[in-house]
Amino acid sequence: MPYPGNKFLIAVDCVILGFDGIQLQLLLVKRGISPEKGAWSLMGGFLTENEDLDAAAIRVLKSLTGLSSVYMDQLRVYGQRDRDSGGRVLSSSFYALIDSSKQRQNLSSEFEASWFALDELPSLIFDHKKMVSDALSKLKERATTKPIGFNLLPKKFTLPQLQSLYEAIFDKQFDKRNFSKRLLSTGALIKQTDKDKSASKKGAYFYKFNPEIISKDFKFL
């Protein structure tokens, strides 16, 4: 005995954020279907019958980037009647955080995809702009309570790199002495013995995240 009621198409749209060492970037694709065909859009797809919602988001992300074990979380669902000019579609947005420097080349050529700096975004279809700003709010929130760099940086990274990431997220400069004090005092970072000499003559020590602390709460700011 099925429930009575109207049924709806469900889209998943992915706000894929990456960090290249300097700035935060967003991965966009050229929309392949009408309406708005050819316009810049979040990577998305439709939920299928026998698929968990999370699984649909993972499938969509993987089809574009090839990546399958990426931090991803649902934001919310957008359900205005008129949000999609092509028909009634509810969209559940997900945000994903990836190390874009590593990923840059592996993008599926099936979609015309491109990374955009956050302050140079093109105009986006439908309510995707709102989805992006909601995702950025969530990123800031999450960065205050979780060691977010784990998702956005390579396995080994330097303190100046980590600081650049936080400065990009919060769009604000930090004092490097206070920054290193705060981060090191969390116990989340493990200093390595080797250095990254690519950015300076002296070289900056590499760090790794302490895996024991990744799931724990911590506090930044």
Next chain:
Amino acid sequence: MPYPGNKFLIAVDCVILGFDGIQLQLLLVKRGISPEKGAWSLMGGFLTENEDLDAAAIRVLKSLTGLSSVYMDQLRVYGQRDRDSGGRVLSSSFYALIDSSKQRQNLSSEFEASWFALDELPSLIFDHKKMVSDALSKLKERATTKPIGFNLLPKKFTLPQLQSLYEAIFDKQFDKRNFSKRLLSTGALIKQTDKDKSASKKGAYFYKFNPEIISKDFKFL
């Protein structure tokens, strides 16, 4: 040219939280349809064809409580394949904050509804328990940045009442001297000249929220 793809039933489920001056409470109904007919459930309904998602939540809340201008916000959508044993249904949860002492009597008798203290909840259908705990997390989060009491208390309230509310939300005792200092320093409270003598011989001054600050961010904890 409609989009291709599967369509789904969309439920809205409301986590209706109230405060009676002593404890936080949750409003539940006895489910009227199979499966799980007669079990305790969040108040819910199905999204209809020509309705914004928010509007559906407002409709559902109003049909039970008669209330129409209540603080309400979406939490997230729950989309596991097997979450509803009656069929594939995605559910968008909303949470609502109301002054339950005022509302207690106006409940529609169409639904068998009852308030439950948070530490005495019955077992709930499907994933409604998870929806409740997600809502409580959001309430805590929101209470740190917004003058939340505005939604959960009568227009006039006393500092001890407000403190009880915060203690219920955070499940933690606060020092009343520090509490009043913190709250008064936000500028969010306007002292009235009259007192509430119902709870003590001496009487506690009433306060109102400063409406200019309701939309602004503030910080508690």
Next chain:
DNA sequence: ACAAAAGTGTTACACGTACACCCATGG
């Protein structure tokens, strides 16, 4: 007069913030 709740101030400590110099190295 006493029980019960309201109201109020000070101190100690932790944390956040501001700030400047030396170090190591490749060129």
Next chain:
DNA sequence: CCATGGGTGTACGTGTAACACTTTTGT
């Protein structure tokens, strides 16, 4: 040797947390 970025310590101020007594008044 010098330019470039990396690394480190201290002092001050702000905010938070701990703590106890007096006031009011109904009974």
